[in-house]
Amino acid sequence: MGAVGYWPRFSFGRDVLKKPVLVPLLFGLVGAAILVSLGVWQLQRLQWKNAMLAEIDRVIAAEPVPLPDHPDKAVDQFLPVDVQGQITADEIHVLASTKDTGPGCRIISAFETDGGRRIMLDRGFVAIPAKDAPRPAIRARIIGNLLWPDEAGASIPEPDTTKNIWFARDVAGMAAKLGTEPVLLVQRLSSEETPVTTPFPVTSAGIPNRHLEYVVTWFGLALVWLGMTAYLIWRIRRRNE
Incomplete structure (x- = not known):
């Protein structure tokens, strides 16, 4: 053939x-x-990861509870929390971006609870022109989720403290700068009549x-x-x- x-x-x-x-x-x-x-x-x-992400979404959407006395990353990651107190004018600006607006910053404020504690509040996003706009202290009720972001690392530049520009949400570093507990609450809802930030959605979508x-x-x-x-x-x- x-x-x-x-x-x-x-x-x-x-x-x-x-x-x-x-x-x-x-x-x-x-x-x-x-x-x-x-x-x-x-x-x-894949099956394990899908089950884990479903559990995270379930925790995020649960009924909010008072702020734990001693929040623990291993136990309280994504825990929904309901707090009242004062959003102070002490801020850290973390570089971020959104699809619709482009580059901007996350506003991380020191939050003084009615119980006498001082924690950090991730209020959400502002565009670059509003980075240094005045945001006076204001009382508010906040519903959000506790979070320990895994963003800091050897490849992340050190913050530019002269311009108040941070490149990651380093919980320990930000807490030392703001004089707070190493506890970060990511805002979902606020009682402010005129919100000055746009909260980022709290979901499992960002987990690879x-x-x-x-x-x-x-x-x-x-x-x-x-x-x-x-x-x-x-x-x-x-x-x-």
Whole structure:
């Protein structure tokens, strides 16, 4: 038969188990099994991550409670809280942006509760022109969620304290600057008659979840690996004919 119209036929009988193809066959099957196992593992991770995100959304949307006496990141992350007190004029500005407005800042204010505590309040977003606009102290009732953001790190620049520009919500660093407890409350609702900020939504949407992408990648690589193995065996058999 000529080359035109030739289609390789694979037979996995005795010929395949001959020495020239046995090693690549075993290598191909073992490699594919490893790739499939990684895909299955990522599928399990995807199910776990989806369940975790659903639980986070459930916690965020729960009924707000009074501010705990000793908030703990391990226990109170995303806890909905209802507090009343004074939003002070002491602020930190953290660079941020929104899709509609573009660059701006998060306004992190010191908040003095009616119970005599001083915590931080993430009031939300303002555009760059309003960064240094006056925001006088005001009494308010705030409903929001406790949050310990994972934003600070070695790659994040140090804050420019002369211009009051921060590049991440470093809870410990901001608390030291504002003289508050290392507790950050992200505002969802405020009793202010004329809000001066736009609160960011509090959801699990910002938590990375790329496990489905990894599932597709590993299973796709397994198919490619098997295809390459079949092609290699065909080439070996054809050369030995």
